[in-house]
Amino acid sequence: xxxxxxxxxxxxxxxxxxxxxVLALIVGGAAAVLLLWGLIRGxxxxxxxxxxxxxxxxxxxxxxxxMLEGSKQVTFCGSCHVMTPILKSLQSNDGSLAAIHDxxxxxxxxxxxxxxxSGYGIWGGxxxxxxxxxxxxxxxxxxxxxxxxxxxxxxxxxCLGCHASASSFRAVEAxxxxxxxxxxxxxxxxxxxxxxxxxHPEAALTGGGAS
Amino acid sequence: MMRLACFFGxxxxxxxxxxxxxxDGATAIVFSFVGFPALGLALxxxxxxxxxxxxxxxxxxxx
Numbered sequence: 042x043x044x045x046x047x048x049x050x051x052x053x054x055x056x057x058x059x060x061x062x063v064l065a066l067i068v069g070g071a072a073a074v075l076l077l078w079g080l081i082r083g084x085x086x087x088x089x090x091x092x093x094x095x096x097x098x099x100x101x102x103x104x105x106x107x108m109l110e111g112s113k114q115v116t117f118c119g120s121c122h123v124m125t126p127i128l129k130s131l132q133s134n135d136g137s138l139a140a141i142h143d144x145x146x147x148x149x150x151x152x153x154x155x156x157x158x159s160g161y162g163i164w165g166g167x168x169x170x171x172x173x174x175x176x177x178x179x180x181x182x183x184x185x186x187x188x189x190x191x192x193x194x195x196x197x198x199x200c201l202g203c204h205a206s207a208s209s210f211r212a213v214e215a216x217x218x219x220x221x222x223x224x225x226x227x228x229x230x231x232x233x234x235x236x237x238x239x240x241h242p243e244a245a246l247t248g249g250g251a252s
Numbered sequence: 253m254m255r256l257a258c259f260f261g262x263x264x265x266x267x268x269x270x271x272x273x274x275x276d277g278a279t280a281i282v283f284s285f286v287g288f289p290a291l292g293l294a295l296x297x298x299x300x301x302x303x304x305x306x307x308x309x310x311x312x313x314x315x
Contacts, residue, residue: 062272069272073265079258090302094295097261101291104268108283111275120276177281 061110065103072096112173113155121180123189123248128154130245138233138240147203157240161202188246194228195240253304257297264291 075093079085085093111117119128130137131153134144139157142148148156159169172192179185204210215221215236224230233239267287270279302308 062275065268066272069265069268073262076258076261076265080255080262083255085254085258087307090307093261093298097264097291097294100265100268101288104271104283108271108275108280112280117276117280120278124277174284177277177284180277181281181285 059107059111061103061107065100065107068096068103069100072100109170112170113152115151115153118154121176123180123185123187126245126248127241130242135242136238137242137245138238141238157199159199160196161198165196165199187248188243189248190246195231195233197225197228197232200232253297253301257294257301260290260294260297264288264294 072093075085075089075096079093115128115131118124127139131139131143134140139153142157143150143153155169158172159165210216221230225232264287267279267283267290271283271287273279
Protein backbone atom coordinates (compact mmCIF):
# COMPACT_ATOMS: atom_id res chain seq x y z
CA UNK A 42 0.00 0.00 0.00
CA UNK A 43 1.29 3.43 -0.93
CA UNK A 44 1.91 5.27 2.39
CA UNK A 45 1.27 8.64 0.75
CA UNK A 46 -2.05 7.60 -0.79
CA UNK A 47 -5.22 8.93 0.84
CA UNK A 48 -6.78 6.47 3.28
CA UNK A 49 -10.28 7.36 2.19
CA UNK A 50 -10.45 8.19 -1.49
CA UNK A 51 -13.40 10.29 -2.60
CA UNK A 52 -15.72 9.57 -5.50
CA UNK A 53 -14.04 9.17 -8.93
CA UNK A 54 -14.64 12.79 -9.93
CA UNK A 55 -13.57 14.26 -6.59
CA UNK A 56 -10.01 14.95 -7.73
CA UNK A 57 -10.83 15.70 -11.35
CA UNK A 58 -11.32 18.98 -13.16
CA UNK A 59 -13.53 21.48 -11.38
CA UNK A 60 -16.92 21.92 -13.07
CA UNK A 61 -16.43 25.70 -13.18
CA UNK A 62 -13.31 25.19 -15.27
CA VAL A 63 -15.19 22.91 -17.67
CA LEU A 64 -18.02 25.44 -18.01
CA ALA A 65 -15.58 28.30 -18.57
CA LEU A 66 -13.74 26.20 -21.15
CA ILE A 67 -16.96 25.50 -23.09
CA VAL A 68 -18.12 29.13 -23.02
CA GLY A 69 -14.60 30.40 -23.76
CA GLY A 70 -14.27 27.95 -26.65
CA ALA A 71 -17.49 29.20 -28.21
CA ALA A 72 -16.29 32.79 -27.75
CA ALA A 73 -12.95 31.94 -29.38
CA VAL A 74 -14.68 30.50 -32.45
CA LEU A 75 -16.77 33.67 -32.78
CA LEU A 76 -13.79 35.99 -32.34
CA LEU A 77 -11.68 33.95 -34.77
CA TRP A 78 -14.45 34.33 -37.30
CA GLY A 79 -14.46 38.09 -36.69
CA LEU A 80 -10.67 38.24 -37.04
CA ILE A 81 -10.69 36.42 -40.37
CA ARG A 82 -13.77 38.07 -41.88
CA GLY A 83 -13.17 41.54 -40.41
CA UNK A 84 -16.79 41.83 -39.25
CA UNK A 85 -19.36 39.99 -37.22
CA UNK A 86 -23.01 39.60 -38.22
CA UNK A 87 -25.27 41.89 -36.21
CA UNK A 88 -27.19 38.87 -34.95
CA UNK A 89 -24.02 37.70 -33.15
CA UNK A 90 -23.26 41.11 -31.63
CA UNK A 91 -24.67 40.21 -28.23
CA UNK A 92 -22.96 36.80 -28.19
CA UNK A 93 -19.61 38.41 -29.06
CA UNK A 94 -19.83 40.41 -25.84
CA UNK A 95 -21.67 38.01 -23.55
CA UNK A 96 -19.63 34.87 -24.25
CA UNK A 97 -16.15 36.27 -23.45
CA UNK A 98 -17.48 38.17 -20.42
CA UNK A 99 -19.28 35.05 -19.15
CA UNK A 100 -16.16 32.95 -19.70
CA UNK A 101 -14.13 35.47 -17.70
CA UNK A 102 -16.74 35.54 -14.94
CA UNK A 103 -16.69 31.75 -14.65
CA UNK A 104 -12.88 31.61 -14.80
CA UNK A 105 -12.66 34.31 -12.11
CA UNK A 106 -14.87 32.23 -9.82
CA UNK A 107 -12.68 29.21 -10.59
CA MET A 108 -9.58 31.24 -9.71
CA LEU A 109 -11.12 32.59 -6.49
CA GLU A 110 -11.91 29.05 -5.37
CA GLY A 111 -8.71 27.45 -6.67
CA SER A 112 -6.48 30.10 -5.11
CA LYS A 113 -7.44 28.77 -1.66
CA GLN A 114 -5.32 25.68 -2.34
CA VAL A 115 -1.90 25.41 -0.69
CA THR A 116 -0.47 24.31 -4.05
CA PHE A 117 -1.54 27.67 -5.50
CA CYS A 118 0.15 29.62 -2.69
CA GLY A 119 3.27 27.47 -2.96
CA SER A 120 3.52 27.85 -6.73
CA CYS A 121 5.25 31.24 -6.39
CA HIS A 122 8.93 30.77 -5.56
CA VAL A 123 8.83 33.06 -2.51
CA MET A 124 6.17 30.88 -0.90
CA THR A 125 7.57 27.49 -1.95
CA PRO A 126 9.87 27.11 1.12
CA ILE A 127 6.96 27.94 3.42
CA LEU A 128 4.86 25.22 1.81
CA LYS A 129 7.70 22.72 2.17
CA SER A 130 8.12 23.70 5.81
CA LEU A 131 4.38 23.33 6.39
CA GLN A 132 4.39 19.79 5.04
CA SER A 133 7.63 18.69 6.71
CA ASN A 134 6.32 18.87 10.29
CA ASP A 135 9.35 20.88 11.41
CA GLY A 136 7.87 22.06 14.69
CA SER A 137 6.66 25.44 13.47
CA LEU A 138 3.15 26.41 14.51
CA ALA A 139 1.83 26.10 10.96
CA ALA A 140 3.40 22.65 10.53
CA ILE A 141 1.96 21.49 13.86
CA HIS A 142 -1.52 22.57 12.78
CA ASP A 143 -1.12 20.83 9.42
CA UNK A 144 0.36 17.62 10.82
CA UNK A 145 -2.37 17.26 13.46
CA UNK A 146 -5.13 17.96 10.96
CA UNK A 147 -6.20 21.10 12.83
CA UNK A 148 -6.55 22.91 9.50
CA UNK A 149 -7.67 21.44 6.16
CA UNK A 150 -4.52 20.16 4.42
CA UNK A 151 -5.50 21.53 1.04
CA UNK A 152 -6.47 24.98 2.34
CA UNK A 153 -4.08 25.41 5.26
CA UNK A 154 -2.72 28.82 4.16
CA UNK A 155 -6.16 30.28 3.49
CA UNK A 156 -7.62 28.96 6.75
CA UNK A 157 -5.21 30.91 8.96
CA UNK A 158 -4.46 33.91 6.72
CA SER A 159 -8.00 34.74 5.62
CA GLY A 160 -9.08 36.20 8.93
CA TYR A 161 -12.32 35.27 10.57
CA GLY A 162 -15.84 35.82 9.22
CA ILE A 163 -17.10 36.69 5.77
CA TRP A 164 -14.95 39.83 5.43
CA GLY A 165 -11.87 37.81 6.28
CA GLY A 166 -12.22 36.03 2.95
CA UNK A 167 -12.72 39.33 1.10
CA UNK A 168 -9.65 40.84 2.78
CA UNK A 169 -7.62 37.74 1.91
CA UNK A 170 -8.57 38.03 -1.77
CA UNK A 171 -7.65 41.73 -1.81
CA UNK A 172 -4.34 40.88 -0.16
CA UNK A 173 -3.90 38.15 -2.76
CA UNK A 174 -4.17 40.70 -5.57
CA UNK A 175 -1.41 42.71 -3.91
CA UNK A 176 0.65 39.52 -3.59
CA UNK A 177 0.33 39.07 -7.35
CA UNK A 178 1.30 42.71 -8.00
CA UNK A 179 4.34 42.38 -5.74
CA UNK A 180 5.37 39.06 -7.29
CA UNK A 181 4.99 40.35 -10.84
CA UNK A 182 6.91 43.56 -10.15
CA UNK A 183 9.46 42.17 -7.69
CA UNK A 184 8.28 44.80 -5.20
CA UNK A 185 9.15 42.90 -2.01
CA UNK A 186 12.11 42.36 0.28
CA UNK A 187 13.43 39.18 1.81
CA UNK A 188 12.86 37.84 4.35
CA UNK A 189 9.17 38.37 3.77
CA UNK A 190 7.15 39.60 6.72
CA UNK A 191 3.48 39.59 7.57
CA UNK A 192 1.73 42.79 6.53
CA UNK A 193 0.76 44.25 9.92
CA UNK A 194 -0.10 42.27 13.04
CA UNK A 195 -1.56 38.82 12.52
CA UNK A 196 -5.32 38.76 13.03
CA UNK A 197 -5.61 36.88 16.30
CA UNK A 198 -9.29 36.29 15.62
CA UNK A 199 -8.14 33.65 13.13
CA CYS A 200 -6.68 31.73 16.08
CA LEU A 201 -9.49 32.48 18.51
CA GLY A 202 -12.15 31.52 15.99
CA CYS A 203 -11.23 27.88 16.61
CA HIS A 204 -9.40 27.93 19.93
CA ALA A 205 -11.44 30.30 22.10
CA SER A 206 -14.25 27.86 22.73
CA ALA A 207 -12.02 24.79 23.10
CA SER A 208 -11.98 23.46 26.65
CA SER A 209 -8.27 22.61 26.43
CA PHE A 210 -7.54 26.25 25.50
CA ARG A 211 -9.73 27.67 28.26
CA ALA A 212 -8.18 25.38 30.84
CA VAL A 213 -4.73 26.96 30.41
CA GLU A 214 -4.14 29.36 33.29
CA ALA A 215 -2.33 31.95 31.15
CA UNK A 216 -5.29 32.15 28.78
CA UNK A 217 -7.55 33.13 31.70
CA UNK A 218 -5.41 36.14 32.63
CA UNK A 219 -7.44 39.31 31.80
CA UNK A 220 -4.29 41.39 31.27
CA UNK A 221 -2.92 38.90 28.79
CA UNK A 222 -6.25 38.81 26.99
CA UNK A 223 -6.23 42.61 26.67
CA UNK A 224 -2.70 42.59 25.30
CA UNK A 225 -3.59 39.90 22.78
CA UNK A 226 -6.75 41.61 21.60
CA UNK A 227 -4.96 44.97 21.24
CA UNK A 228 -2.21 43.24 19.19
CA UNK A 229 0.44 44.29 21.71
CA UNK A 230 1.56 40.69 21.73
CA UNK A 231 0.75 37.70 19.58
CA UNK A 232 0.31 34.01 20.22
CA UNK A 233 3.70 33.24 18.67
CA UNK A 234 7.14 34.26 19.80
CA UNK A 235 6.81 34.34 23.59
CA UNK A 236 4.49 31.44 24.33
CA UNK A 237 4.11 29.45 21.12
CA UNK A 238 6.61 28.62 18.35
CA UNK A 239 6.86 30.89 15.30
CA UNK A 240 4.25 30.30 12.63
CA HIS A 241 6.94 29.67 10.03
CA PRO A 242 10.70 29.10 10.50
CA GLU A 243 12.97 32.03 9.64
CA ALA A 244 14.72 29.98 6.95
CA ALA A 245 11.46 29.52 5.08
CA LEU A 246 10.85 33.27 4.83
CA THR A 247 13.92 34.00 2.75
CA GLY A 248 12.42 32.72 -0.48
CA GLY A 249 14.73 29.73 -0.56
CA GLY A 250 17.92 31.83 -0.51
CA ALA A 251 20.15 32.89 2.35
CA SER A 252 18.69 35.42 4.77
CA MET B 253 -11.15 48.09 -35.85
CA MET B 254 -13.26 44.95 -35.58
CA ARG B 255 -10.22 42.78 -36.36
CA LEU B 256 -8.24 44.52 -33.61
CA ALA B 257 -11.08 43.97 -31.12
CA CYS B 258 -11.23 40.28 -32.04
CA PHE B 259 -7.44 40.03 -31.78
CA PHE B 260 -7.41 41.43 -28.23
CA GLY B 261 -10.39 39.24 -27.37
CA UNK B 262 -8.45 36.17 -28.50
CA UNK B 263 -5.44 37.25 -26.41
CA UNK B 264 -7.77 37.50 -23.42
CA UNK B 265 -9.15 34.03 -24.15
CA UNK B 266 -5.63 32.64 -24.47
CA UNK B 267 -4.87 33.93 -20.96
CA UNK B 268 -8.12 32.34 -19.80
CA UNK B 269 -7.14 29.03 -21.42
CA UNK B 270 -3.80 29.05 -19.61
CA UNK B 271 -5.56 29.57 -16.29
CA UNK B 272 -8.01 26.75 -16.90
CA UNK B 273 -5.34 24.30 -18.02
CA UNK B 274 -3.06 25.03 -15.09
CA UNK B 275 -4.10 27.17 -12.13
CA ASP B 276 -1.04 28.55 -10.34
CA GLY B 277 0.48 31.91 -9.43
CA ALA B 278 1.98 32.57 -12.86
CA THR B 279 -1.20 31.88 -14.83
CA ALA B 280 -3.27 33.85 -12.30
CA ILE B 281 -0.96 36.84 -12.83
CA VAL B 282 -1.28 36.51 -16.63
CA PHE B 283 -5.06 36.12 -16.36
CA SER B 284 -5.42 39.15 -14.07
CA PHE B 285 -2.90 41.57 -15.52
CA VAL B 286 -2.85 40.59 -19.22
CA GLY B 287 -6.20 38.89 -19.79
CA PHE B 288 -8.48 41.37 -18.06
CA PRO B 289 -6.94 44.49 -19.69
CA ALA B 290 -7.01 42.73 -23.07
CA LEU B 291 -10.68 41.86 -22.60
CA GLY B 292 -11.47 45.43 -21.54
CA LEU B 293 -9.65 46.80 -24.59
CA ALA B 294 -11.42 44.33 -26.88
CA LEU B 295 -14.83 45.31 -25.52
CA UNK B 296 -14.02 49.03 -25.82
CA UNK B 297 -12.81 48.63 -29.41
CA UNK B 298 -15.83 46.50 -30.28
CA UNK B 299 -18.20 49.05 -28.76
CA UNK B 300 -16.45 51.81 -30.68
CA UNK B 301 -16.67 49.84 -33.95
CA UNK B 302 -20.36 49.17 -33.37
CA UNK B 303 -20.95 52.84 -32.49
CA UNK B 304 -19.23 53.94 -35.69
CA UNK B 305 -21.49 51.55 -37.57
CA UNK B 306 -24.47 53.31 -36.02
CA UNK B 307 -25.51 50.57 -33.63
CA UNK B 308 -26.19 52.86 -30.64
CA UNK B 309 -27.76 55.79 -32.50
CA UNK B 310 -31.41 56.47 -33.12
CA UNK B 311 -30.55 57.90 -36.56
CA UNK B 312 -27.83 55.62 -37.95
CA UNK B 313 -25.67 57.13 -40.69
CA UNK B 314 -26.54 56.16 -44.23
CA UNK B 315 -24.23 53.49 -45.59
